[in-house]
Amino acid sequence: MSDLSAFPITKKWPAKNPDVIQLYSLATPNGVKVAIALEELGLPYEVHRVDFGANEQKSPEFVSLNPNGRIPAIIDPDGPGGRPIGLFESGAILLYLAEKTGRLIPADPAARYETIAWVMFQMGGIGPMFGQFGHFHKFAADKVADNPYPVERYRDEARRLLSVLEGRLKDREWIMGEEHTIADITTYPWVRGADVFYGGREALGYKDFPAVMAWLERCLARPAAVKGLAVPADP
Template identity: 65%
Template sequence: MTDKLSSFPITKKWPATRPDVLQLYSLPTPNGVKVSIALEELGLPYEPHLVKFDTNDQLSPEFLSLNPNNKIPAIIDPDGPGGEPLPLFESGAILIYLADKTGRLLPQDPARRYEALQWLMFQMGGIGPMFGQVGFFHKFAGKEFEDKRPRDRYVAESRRLLAVLDRHLQGKAWVVGDEYGIADIAIFPWVRNLAGFYEAGELVGYADFKEVDRVLQAFLARPAVQRGLNIPARG
């Protein structure tokens, strides 16, 4: 296994001390913790590596060799399809891969599988980008902009997305009915971040979305979620 991983340049910057297990390159952000939470839920052995944005680790040649899009998370699974190592980036793709690898967290019934995947895409195409823009314009550099129209545009869209999710969750334990899975793991770290780290709960009227908060609290109560939210540990 060591020889297999040694062919990946990223292992020069982040050496694998356990080259026989899945290697995770990440940071505990909403996108990053999707994969650590999934790994904790699945009980798969893995080795986390912290990618520090404050030192531009994501722009290093070693990281770019694994993910040319310079975003976290990314993985190398030494035991990929056919027993060969598999490098993979994009959090949604990694979640699908882990679910398929283990036969868990994604319904086996084809119709239910696609139902779960549509909500995963809902997060990736809507919730993630829109909530992220709210964070930029409300908490970070955008808060200095006198023109509040960009902020208000993203606030309105984030509120619309929350309303879609809130209506869908009525009478359901999880996004896909009673079956917890990768759609929940993708969506709820972003919901947590919007009202928490971004401090935008009042701005988007989060208190109006009782169903969303109900499921968020159930999500946060899961031990694997509590562990995964802090992996990799910040140095």
């Protein structure tokens, strides 16, 4: 049995099965990425719900694993060299899981780096911009009722990013063509989330991006998506 006692987070969220990947998360656009990847890869894992309402992501135990105090984070008891490893940042975790298994990322070096580029596109563009749009469109709408600039700024940038994705997906099944990869997994929870979490479908004009919408439907129809999007379950 693996010994995870070196990770203080396991004192707050004890591992029932320390021999499997420990996932610390919530069902947000960033959080579900890792659960979806784990489901796609068929890797056994144990999920621990991090309660934002109780500010658990800022607890000393959680911050000991992710100093930035954000979900998701993982501990893999079977890390490099057979030693446990703790990781945070969803993009880094997806890349780690893909390289660990040799799946969800192309073997060809050029295609591999292209996949990573599209992961970075989401991490540096779609995630932050969609998140800011959602904040001002839904959660801070009352604070900017007399100032449309924040909503318009992030709406317009989100639409620009969707147009980039639209161009990429025209005549493609997946972002990398015929292969479903971590580039898809890191991106579609945010495209879904801008609608489901932020109610932004109309404001962002999703109807203007038919290739993106068709791709999103294909992504959401995958069994791993159906399971992963519900992880962790509501209490």
